[in-house]
Amino acid sequence: MNKFNKFAAAAAAFALAAASTSCGAPEAITFGKGTQTALTVDGYEVPAGVFIYNELYAYNQATYELYGTLGKMPTVDEVKNHQFDTLDATDWIQDKATESCIDFVANEKEFEKIGGALTKEELTEIKEFVSSNSEQAMFANNGVGPESLTKIMENNYKREAIFKHYYGIDSEKGCSEDDLKQYYQDKTTRVKYFAVTMIDENGDAFGADEKRRLNNMIDDYVKDINAESSNTAKLKKIDECEKEYREYVEKRTAEAAAKAAKESGETTTTTTTTTAVGTTTTTTTDQYANEVTITKRTTTTVDPNAITDVTTTTASEEALASQKASENYNDYLFDKLGLYKAERYQYDDNTVYVVIKADIKERMNSDDLWSENTIQSLLSERYYDEFEDMMKGIAKGYTSEKNSSAYRKFTPFDLKLDVQ
Numbered sequence: 001m002n003k004f005n006k007f008a009a010a011a012a013a014f015a016l017a018a019a020s021t022s023c024g025a026p027e028a029i030t031f032g033k034g035t036q037t038a039l040t041v042d043g044y045e046v047p048a049g050v051f052i053y054n055e056l057y058a059y060n061q062a063t064y065e066l067y068g069t070l071g072k073m074p075t076v077d078e079v080k081n082h083q084f085d086t087l088d089a090t091d092w093i094q095d096k097a098t099e100s101c102i103d104f105v106a107n108e109k110e111f112e113k114i115g116g117a118l119t120k121e122e123l124t125e126i127k128e129f130v131s132s133n134s135e136q137a138m139f140a141n142n143g144v145g146p147e148s149l150t151k152i153m154e155n156n157y158k159r160e161a162i163f164k165h166y167y168g169i170d171s172e173k174g175c176s177e178d179d180l181k182q183y184y185q186d187k188t189t190r191v192k193y194f195a196v197t198m199i200d201e202n203g204d205a206f207g208a209d210e211k212r213r214l215n216n217m218i219d220d221y222v223k224d225i226n227a228e229s230s231n232t233a234k235l236k237k238i239d240e241c242e243k244e245y246r247e248y249v250e251k252r253t254a255e256a257a258a259k260a261a262k263e264s265g266e267t268t269t270t271t272t273t274t275t276a277v278g279t280t281t282t283t284t285t286d287q288y289a290n291e292v293t294i295t296k297r298t299t300t301t302v303d304p305n306a307i308t309d310v311t312t313t314t315a316s317e318e319a320l321a322s323q324k325a326s327e328n329y330n331d332y333l334f335d336k337l338g339l340y341k342a343e344r345y346q347y348d349d350n351t352v353y354v355v356i357k358a359d360i361k362e363r364m365n366s367d368d369l370w371s372e373n374t375i376q377s378l379l380s381e382r383y384y385d386e387f388e389d390m391m392k393g394i395a396k397g398y399t400s401e402k403n404s405s406a407y408r409k410f411t412p413f414d415l416k417l418d419v420q
Contacts, residue, residue, distance in 0.1 A: 035406040039098065041105040042398040048406050049148025051101055055412045056138065058096035062089060076417045093412045098402070104155050106395040111158035114165045118157055126153045141416045159391075166390070167383040169375070173390075180378055181370070185360055187296045189333055190288075192235055193355035194242040195347070201253065205350070214352075217245065218344050221354050225342035231358070234340055238356055239290055288363065297330045321348075333357060 038051030059079065066074045066082055074082075084092040118126075130153065133139065134146040167174040175183075196218055199205050206214070221241040228234045325348045332345060333355075342356040364370040 035403065035409050037403055038406040038410065039101060039400055039402045041102050041400040042109070044105045044108060046101045046105065047148055047151065048410060049144045050104060050151055051097055051406065052142055052410050052415065053139075053144045053148060053152055054097035054100040054104075055093055055410065055415065056142065056144070056417075057100065058093040059412050059415075059417060061096065062093060076413065080413050090411055090413060094407060098400070102395045102398060102400060103391065104152075105398065106391050107155050107159045107162065110162050110391070110394060114162065116158060116161045116165070118154065118161070122157050126150060126157065129153055138416075143410075162391075163380075163384070163387050167379055167387055169379070173386070174379065174383065177375070180375065180382075181364060183382060184364070184370075184374075184378055188360055189294050189296075190291055190358040190360050190363065191294055191333060191355060192238050192291050192358070193345075193353045194238070194245065196245060196352045196354065197350055198352070199350045200256075217248070218352055218354060221245070222342045222344055225354075225356060231340045234342065234356060235291075235358060238342065238354065241354060242290075288368075291358070293360070293369070294330065294333060296334050297327055329353075 035048055037045040038048045039046050062079050062082075062084060063074060065084065066079055070078070080089050082089055087095065127150075130146050130149045134149055139145070139149065164171070166172050169175070169177050169180065196214055198211055198214060205211075221238075221244075225234050225237045225241060228237050329345065329347055337343060337345075337355065337357045339357055339359050342354060345353040345355050347353050360369070366372075
């Protein structure tokens with residue numbers, strides 16, 4: 001099942017409840033006849049409990065936005081006295097809550113329009129969530145009872161169902177499974193590689209002799225891998241080459257340490273563990289354990305023009321160089337490296353990769369990379385922004401009328417925001 005939206009409300013619930021205990025001392029908020037409905041959207045009456053939940057969620061957003069400014073978790077008063085987007089905190093929070101309630105109604109109405117129905121499994125999951133969370137003090141003491149939590153969670157499931165209806169496989173606005181597979185193949189590759197470094201553990205460059213030795217080893221590894229008769233054998237061979245290189249590094253490091261100790265006159269005790277060749281067998285059940293899947297890059301995230309602070313120029317330039325190396329490697333994998341041909345790749349001044357690329361299509365089955373979760377995640381990645389725009393367009397056409405009595409009574413800073 002696609003989890004992109006189902007537990008959005010649940011995540012907020014746990015975040016809000018994390019610092020609070022179970023329902024206790026404070027007296028819970030009650031609703032009068034004139035405040036049971038917070039607002040009416042296109043004829044749909046939004047319960048006050050749903051509105052309050054969205055206020056709590058918006059307050060949580062405000063708290064973390066201010067946290068980014070202050071560098072510490074703000075108090076309730078600090079949130080109350082802060083302006084957000086030129087609005088005072090109360091107006092900002094209630095505007096966000098109103099917007100969420102309108103979106104809530106859009107989900108309800110569109111779900112009804114498509115003839116949607118929640119499954120027995122989904123209803124059970126909702127019931128279990130509500131049962132586990134309805135007694136949290138942040139909810140119970142603010143009038144967000146089991147009925148409101150149930151409506152909120154059902155609404156999240158309904159939103160997911162709407163997405164699948166319009167943007168699922170072979171749906172009206174979605175795509176075929178073959179098309180989605182091509183989308184995945186175009187942006188994903190399989191790689192096996194290991195790095196050979198030209199500097200020692202202290203960060204000092206090796207001398208000419210050691211660099212020559214390492215470069216010859218790299219060339220031999222590439223030659224040996226490509227000499228294998230099958231693609232499967234090549235993928236296995238690169239693992240053997242990496243193991244050989246690791247053993248060489250360990251031996252070289254040990255010899256260097258022993259030499260340094262001898263030159264300094266220190267007395268050392270060396271414990272050597274010897275394993276007889278052929279007596280130890282390691283079984284790897286996952287044939288792809290040493291592979292990585294890499295996603296094709298889309299944008300550059302470090303702006304060199306943003307480097308203005310003299311005190312941080314060096315660190316920024318290093319970060320820029322590191323990202324540039326990563327981007328160049330990504331481009332090389334997707335645009336230059338052929339399938340099942342091992343190559344040496346100069347990653348940066350001090351690092352050389354031995355790398356081989358495999359065919360991603362060979363792993364696209366339901367037991368491996370092409371799982372139901374992968375399919376739903378890709379659909380969400382590809383279409384969710386478009387879906388959001390569609391739902392916002394639907395909501396924009398609604399007329400809404402606020403219940404001023406409810407908005408006054410349930411102003412966010414009259415809620416119990418610091419429940420203990």
